[in-house]
Amino acid sequence: MSHPSYPPSPQNDAGAGVPQVPAAPSAFGGQFQGGGPAGYQPGPDSGPYGAQGAGGPLKSFMTTWILSLLLGGLGVDRFYLGKIGTGIAKLLTAGGFGIWSIVDLIITLTGNARDKQGRPLAGYPENKKKAWIITIVVWFAGVIIGIVSTVLSLTLVAAAVQEGRNTPVVPLPSASQGPLLPSEGTANDANSFTVNVDDSTTVKVGVVDSLYTNEIPSMTYMKPANGGFLVLEISWETLTGTSFAASTNFEAYDADGNEGDLLFLEDGLGGLPTGTVAIGEVKQGVIAFDIKNGPTTIVVNDDYGDEAATFTLTPPAGQ
Incomplete structure (x- = not known):
């Protein structure tokens, strides 16, 4: 019996008899080669200190730090961050008798402060060194002024007490009126x-x-x-x-x-x-x-x- 003859199958570079399947076109205008699609760049809010988040612009680190340093005892820094409840509590307790104010200031300086939505503050990396230096200077100056004021007050009190002890009976000036x-x-x-x-x-x-x-x-x-x-x-x-x-x-x-x-x-x-x-x-x-x-x-x-x-x-x- 005779068999029909067929033309030979085409050969690819690897010698296989199956033709190559063309690659699917990329949705981003280029062939996908692994990794991200062509033209992708991270968004502005993808980093920990992005300029904007899902709830609007991020709160400023510099503003929060200044308010915490100068008006922390009144809770103004927490009001600025949108934390109204704790801001009122801080105001009514005079900054938690000063302790709460110091804690909040340290939290801000270490970059751990967050706004009401839990987002970090904008501008921390580039301003943290300056904020730390100014804070230390202000604290040091406050300590010096406090010591000087205390010494002066004690000196004045001691002088007043000593003066009171040494004050003789004040003689009234003499001006005779003549015989009675x-x-x-x-x-x-x-x-x-x-x-x-x-x-x-x-x-x-x-x-x-x-x-x-x-x-x-x-x-x-x-x-x-x-x-x-x-x-x-x-x-x-x-x-x-x-x-x-x-x-x-x-x-x-x-x-x-x-x-x-x-x-x-x-x-x-x-x-x-x-x-x-x-x-x-x-x-x-x-x-x-x-x-x-x-x-x-x-x-x-x-x-x-x-x-x-x-x-x-x-x-x-x-x-």
């Missing part, structure tokens, strides 16, 4: 007289010196309402019985009959001591009245608050 002219009582000399303060008690009241002035030492904050201050240095001696000395035993009236205001002098100004005075004992001190300048009537009251004696002072001309 008592209208009642028995004057033992030109400037003193005897007063009966009750049925069995007699005292000798004397005026050592007197002064009319516009200002009292160590009480310069007080301004006279009636023109000036009449200052008297009084001696109080018990002659019989037991008396009670006090500045409230005295009243002062100007030439028009208006009563002057009795002043209560601060410690250190030598005010008349208040208390019981035994027989033969003498107490001496200062009393003062806010009163108009001119002839002044001084009233000495007895133990019942009634007038026991009076005398008149006439300031020298020009006073």
